[in-house]
Amino acid sequence: MAEQTEVRRTPLSRERVLRAAVALADEAGIDSLSMRNLAQDLGVVPMALYKHVANKDELVAGMIDVVIDEIDPPVADVDWKHAVRERILSARRVLQRHPWVSLAIESQQAPTPAILAYLDSMVGTFRGGGFSVDLAHHVMHAMGSRTLGFSQELFDAARNAGRTGATSPEPPAALPAQFADRFPNLAEIAVVASHDDASVVGRGCDDQFEFEFALDLLLDGIERLHQQGWTSTG
Amino acid sequence: MAEQTEVRRTPLSRERVLRAAVALADEAGIDSLSMRNLAQDLGVVPMALYKHVANKDELVAGMIDVVIDEIDPPVADVDWKHAVRERILSARRVLQRHPWVSLAIESQQAPTPAILAYLDSMVGTFRGGGFSVDLAHHVMHAMGSRTLGFSQELFDAARNAGRTGATSPEPPAALPAQFADRFPNLAEIAVVASHDDASVVGRGCDDQFEFEFALDLLLDGIERLHQQGWTSTG
DNA sequence: TGACACCAGCGTACGCCGTACACCTTGGAG
DNA sequence: CTCCAAGGTGTACGGCGTACGCTGGTGTCA
Incomplete structure (x- = not known):
C-alpha cells in the first residue's frame, strides 16, 4: 500500500545464507548462531532459511565448506615437505580467522x-x-x-x-x-x-x-x- | 498418606549426580545429557540437581574431572619415554570408554x-x-x-x-x-x-x-x- | 490477455532446553 | 517444642530447532 518504494532486498540464496552465518559466527561466536539470529541478520523470518538449507546441521556443514575453501591450494613445484608445511600453515591462518571451525568440524558426524x-x-x-x-x-x-x-x-x-x-x-x-x-x-x-x-x-x-x-x-x-x-x- | 512404606531413596549428592551424568553420556551420548533426562534417571525433579551443581557447564566440568581421574598415575622407576608413553595410552583407553569427553573438554572455556x-x-x-x-x-x-x-x-x-x-x-x-x-x-x-x-x-x-x-x-x-x-x- | 503453477518467504505452533524463584518438607540442634 | 537450614518440588519464562500450511508475486503458456 503505502510503501511500494521500499527497496526490494536482494533475495536469499544458499550462498548468502552461508556467508551471513559465517560472519555471525566469526563476530558473535558459534553459540550465538541460531536460526533466529541468523534470520534476523538477513532481515528475514527464521523459517525462510529452510528454503535454502535443510536444517541447522546442514547449515554448519555448509559453513565449514565455505571456510575450508579459503585454504590456499598446494604450492606447485616444491618438494613435498615444503608443500605440506605451507599448506598447513595456510590452514592454520584460516582457522585463526574463524575460531569456531575446529569445534564445528569435530562436532559433525x-x-x-x-x-x-x-x-x-x-x-x-x-x-x-x-x-x-x-x-x-x-x-x-x-x-x-x-x-x-x-x-x-x-x-x-x-x-x-x-x-x-x-x-x-x-x-x-x-x-x-x-x-x-x-x-x-x-x-x-x-x-x-x-x-x-x-x-x-x-x-x-x-x-x-x-x-x-x-x-x-x-x-x-x-x-x-x-x-x-x-x-x-x- | 498411603505409602509411607515406600523406600526412602538414597539422597542426592554431587558425587551421585556426576556419576549418573557420566553414565548417561556414556550410554546415550552427550546430546542426550539434559538436566531433565539426568534428573529423570535419578528419580528426581530437574531443579533438584541445582542444589548440587551450579549449572550445566559446571556439571560437565565435574564430569570431565571424574573421567580424567580414571587415568592411571605415572608408572614410577622407568625412563621418561616409557612413563609418558604408558600414561598417554592409559589416557587413550579412558577416552575410549567415554567418547564424549574430548569434545566436552574442547568445548569448555x-x-x-x-x-x-x-x-x-x-x-x-x-x-x-x-x-x-x-x-x-x-x-x-x-x-x-x-x-x-x-x-x-x-x-x-x-x-x-x-x-x-x-x-x-x-x-x-x-x-x-x-x-x-x-x-x-x-x-x-x-x-x-x-x-x-x-x-x-x-x-x-x-x-x-x-x-x-x-x-x-x-x-x-x-x-x-x-x-x-x-x-x-x- | 488470462489462467495457472511454482516457489520464496511468512506465521503459527509444538516440544524441547536451561534455569530463576518461591514453596514445602524434613531432620537435627537448641 | 521450636526453629532453622538444607534438600527436593512446582511453576513459569525465554530461547531453541523446525513441522506445517498459507500467501503473494513471478514466469509460462494458451
Missing part, C-alpha cells in the same frame, strides 16, 4: 566434501613425493589433529557414505564409485587398508596402530631433541 | 583442575627426565591434541584463573599462589615463558612458534621415515 577434498589433496602431495600408500596413510593419521583437528574417523565416514539402507552388512571393499572419482587418493588408501587388515572386519584401519604410530613418531622426535641438548636458539 | 593436575604431572615426568623448562614446555604443546585434545589454550586459562575483577591490566607475572602450589611444573613453565618473550604482552607463550615447533617435529620425523624407506614391518 561426517567430514564435509571440502574437507575430504583437502585431505585428498594432502595425500596427493605425499604420494607425489614418493610416499607409499601405507606410509601416506599413517602419516595422515599422525598429522590429523595437528592439521585440522579431525580425520580420526575418516574411514568410518567413508563407509557411512556407502550405506543407504540400515542393515546391510556387506563387505567394506565396495566404496561408492563417486567417492573414488572425487577423492582418488583417499580411495586408494581405503582400499589398501581394508585389504591388508582383514582381521578387523568392517574397519578401514586399525586405530590403535595409528595412534601408537603417531605417538612414537613424536616421542622419537622428542627424544632426539633431548639427546641433542636442545635449546631455543637451535 | 577453561581446563578443569583434574586436567591441570594431569598436565602438571606430565610436565613433571619430562622435567624428571632431565628436560629443560623450555623444552618441556614446547613438548607439551607438541603433544597437546594427541594426548588429550586440548592444552592449546592452557596459559590463557592460567591467566584467567588469576583475574577476579574485569578490568585489571596488571602484569601477567603474578600467578595466584594457589595455582603455583597445586601445579608447580605448570607454574614454572608459565613464569619462564612470560619472562623471556616480553615482546608479546600478556601472553604466556607464542602460539605460532609452538605450532611450527610441533609441525616441524612431525615433518622431520616423517622425512626420516621416508628416507629410510619405511615399510609396515619396520
Whole structure:
C-alpha cells in the first residue's frame, strides 16, 4: 500500500545464507548462531532459511565448506615437505580467522566434501613425493589433529557414505564409485587398508596402530631433541 | 498418606549426580545429557540437581574431572619415554570408554583442575627426565591434541584463573599462589615463558612458534621415515 | 490477455532446553 | 517444642530447532 518504494532486498540464496552465518559466527561466536539470529541478520523470518538449507546441521556443514575453501591450494613445484608445511600453515591462518571451525568440524558426524577434498589433496602431495600408500596413510593419521583437528574417523565416514539402507552388512571393499572419482587418493588408501587388515572386519584401519604410530613418531622426535641438548636458539 | 512404606531413596549428592551424568553420556551420548533426562534417571525433579551443581557447564566440568581421574598415575622407576608413553595410552583407553569427553573438554572455556593436575604431572615426568623448562614446555604443546585434545589454550586459562575483577591490566607475572602450589611444573613453565618473550604482552607463550615447533617435529620425523624407506614391518 | 503453477518467504505452533524463584518438607540442634 | 537450614518440588519464562500450511508475486503458456 503505502510503501511500494521500499527497496526490494536482494533475495536469499544458499550462498548468502552461508556467508551471513559465517560472519555471525566469526563476530558473535558459534553459540550465538541460531536460526533466529541468523534470520534476523538477513532481515528475514527464521523459517525462510529452510528454503535454502535443510536444517541447522546442514547449515554448519555448509559453513565449514565455505571456510575450508579459503585454504590456499598446494604450492606447485616444491618438494613435498615444503608443500605440506605451507599448506598447513595456510590452514592454520584460516582457522585463526574463524575460531569456531575446529569445534564445528569435530562436532559433525561426517567430514564435509571440502574437507575430504583437502585431505585428498594432502595425500596427493605425499604420494607425489614418493610416499607409499601405507606410509601416506599413517602419516595422515599422525598429522590429523595437528592439521585440522579431525580425520580420526575418516574411514568410518567413508563407509557411512556407502550405506543407504540400515542393515546391510556387506563387505567394506565396495566404496561408492563417486567417492573414488572425487577423492582418488583417499580411495586408494581405503582400499589398501581394508585389504591388508582383514582381521578387523568392517574397519578401514586399525586405530590403535595409528595412534601408537603417531605417538612414537613424536616421542622419537622428542627424544632426539633431548639427546641433542636442545635449546631455543637451535 | 498411603505409602509411607515406600523406600526412602538414597539422597542426592554431587558425587551421585556426576556419576549418573557420566553414565548417561556414556550410554546415550552427550546430546542426550539434559538436566531433565539426568534428573529423570535419578528419580528426581530437574531443579533438584541445582542444589548440587551450579549449572550445566559446571556439571560437565565435574564430569570431565571424574573421567580424567580414571587415568592411571605415572608408572614410577622407568625412563621418561616409557612413563609418558604408558600414561598417554592409559589416557587413550579412558577416552575410549567415554567418547564424549574430548569434545566436552574442547568445548569448555577453561581446563578443569583434574586436567591441570594431569598436565602438571606430565610436565613433571619430562622435567624428571632431565628436560629443560623450555623444552618441556614446547613438548607439551607438541603433544597437546594427541594426548588429550586440548592444552592449546592452557596459559590463557592460567591467566584467567588469576583475574577476579574485569578490568585489571596488571602484569601477567603474578600467578595466584594457589595455582603455583597445586601445579608447580605448570607454574614454572608459565613464569619462564612470560619472562623471556616480553615482546608479546600478556601472553604466556607464542602460539605460532609452538605450532611450527610441533609441525616441524612431525615433518622431520616423517622425512626420516621416508628416507629410510619405511615399510609396515619396520 | 488470462489462467495457472511454482516457489520464496511468512506465521503459527509444538516440544524441547536451561534455569530463576518461591514453596514445602524434613531432620537435627537448641 | 521450636526453629532453622538444607534438600527436593512446582511453576513459569525465554530461547531453541523446525513441522506445517498459507500467501503473494513471478514466469509460462494458451
